[in-house]
Amino acid sequence: QQQVKQSPQSLIVQKGGISIINCAYENTAFDYFPWYQQFPGKGPALLIAIRPDVSEKKEGRFTISFNKSAKQFSLHIMDSQPGDSATYFCAAKGDTGRRALTFGSGTRLQVQP
Amino acid sequence: GAVVSQHPSWVICKSGTSVKIECRSLDFQATTMFWYRQFPKQSLMLMATSNEGSKATYEQGVEKDKFLINHASLTLSTLTVTSAHPEDSSFYICSADEVAYGYTFGSGTRLTVV
Numbered sequence: 208q209q210q211v212k213q214s215p216q217s218l219i220v221q222k223g224g225i226s227i228i229n230c231a232y233e234n235t236a237f238d239y240f241p242w243y244q245q246f247p248g249k250g251p252a253l254l255i256a257i258r259p260d261v262s263e264k265k266e267g268r269f270t271i272s273f274n275k276s277a278k279q280f281s282l283h284i285m286d287s288q289p290g291d292s293a294t295y296f297c298a299a300k301g302d303t304g305r306r307a308l309t310f311g312s313g314t315r316l317q318v319q320p
Numbered sequence: 321g322a323v324v325s326q327h328p329s330w331v332i333c334k335s336g337t338s339v340k341i342e343c344r345s346l347d348f349q350a351t352t353m354f355w356y357r358q359f360p361k362q363s364l365m366l367m368a369t370s371n372e373g374s375k376a377t378y379e380q381g382v383e384k385d386k387f388l389i390n391h392a393s394l395t396l397s398t399l400t401v402t403s404a405h406p407e408d409s410s411f412y413i414c415s416a417d418e419v420a421y422g423y424t425f426g427s428g429t430r431l432t433v434v
Contacts, residue, residue, distance in 0.1 A: 249427055250326070250426050250428045251364070251413070253423070296364070306352060313363050
């Protein structure tokens, strides 16, 4: 119930392409869905987050699409750049009695020049 | 935005010794801090949740006598790895929940036990 399943495990995209990472959850009590970017040897940094009352949120090149009925959400990185090469984690939190975020397993993105 | 400062960024210690990692919230008060451990190419695993002025809550399987957490003030939480062994070598990350900015993470501490 607390799991967040993330796919793919790794992704290679050409510069300028669209990177898409997907996550799915089971617990309908989740009400906050952030995406984090992590570079090697660094802590995660918040990219963008969404709540289930909207189906899409866009910030610059990053877009979250949210499908409440399917219990799925995805991150789209438009015009992917080599500097976007990092590991991306989806996460979720809700009124489950657990204040910490529940993380997906991560996606290693490599954007080739 | 909210900043969590974590030190040291890396540490090497001998087996059997103890290591302390500090996390400070620089521009906000963190009533709750979360401590994570991350092994190479893996996700963040929650170790414990610490609340200012009270005992930490540890996740199942995390030895509370080995990983001592102190959250004595609203801006400082520490994790002490006691009697460290090579299997404790990992990347340790703290996080705080700030109302306006959500969850903010420290920069992490790479612990190597030799």
